[in-house]
Amino acid sequence: MITNKVMKKRTKPLILKKYELLLPRLHINFPRLPDMQHEYNKRKKGYKGELQVDYHLETLPPEFTILQDVCLQVQGRTFQMDNLVITQQAIYIVDVKNYNGTIIFDTTFDQFTRDDGKVEMGFSHPITQVELQQSNLQQWLLERNLPNIPIYYFIAISDPSTIIKVEGDKEIIAKVVAHGANIPKKIMDVNTQLASGATFQNRKMGHAISKESTEFDMDIMTMHGIKSADLLPGVECPDCGVLGIKRVHSGWKCYKCKKKFRDAHKPALAAYLLFVTPWITNSECMRFLKFNAKNVATRLLREYGLFYDEGRRRWIEK
Ligand SMILES: [Zn+2]
Structure with missing residues (x-):
């Protein structure tokens, strides 16, 4: 009986810890402080959302391998994935998004709009983001001569009260976007369809990926224009x-x-x-x-x- 299916467990992100060490050391009138506080709150909410989705993904069958918070390098680039679910049939990337209110996917114009009316295109489009993760992961596996395993992706909306609206082709969006609670069923549906095909050693692949996963880091001092002399x-x-x-x-x-x-x-x-x-x-x-x-x-x-x-x-x- 396999019980330890979460092979790599999520811990509090280094970036959050950095903000928690840094914020109390800046003068209350430090000009960039509101920006930093905003960035910190956003990341903190994101982390909370990721933990909520973890809870749902952990209901998947124990023979599935779950890696939480994976950060890999490919061709000098770092890419981060919130979750990888690896089965004997495929790898599923589950990207977690935290949005307030209503989000709208427009499939005709390939636009993504948030509650505040802000239209986000290109790299800010959540599907574009996860597609990029998919191609990076494919490249990463290829460079290591790891099996050519199919990679699917999903976007998990962590807040159950977020309203997901689609203008245009609803089905194409519903195939990959869902509230966290509905993601396990989506994975199961795809995986069952693949069950008659080739099988892979999912634990071995999980070990290979988790061995090379690093902790995501960022120079928040430079990002916010802080000098060490600013630290109280x-x-x-x-x-x-x-x-x-x-x-x-x-x-x-x-x-x-x-x-x-x-x-x-x-x-x-x-x-x-x-x-x-x-x-x-x-x-x-x-x-x-x-x-x-x-x-x-x-x-x-x-x-x-x-x-x-x-x-x-x-x-x-x-
Ligand atoms: Zn005290």
């Missing part, structure tokens, strides 16, 4: 969020909510190593965490898992 120093209160809480004996104490924490400095160190430099000195640690005791800096950095480079007199990650 200080330890953030894990409870009320104020920056610059005080170092006290064996921990941190918030001057606002008065709570005590042991490891509150960890996100500050993570932010420093991600956005300033991938190393830190004792004096930089004291400046950034706002305390003044070299022996404490040494202890915190060692406990954080950093290694001391004697020659350069700085702490580095493994």
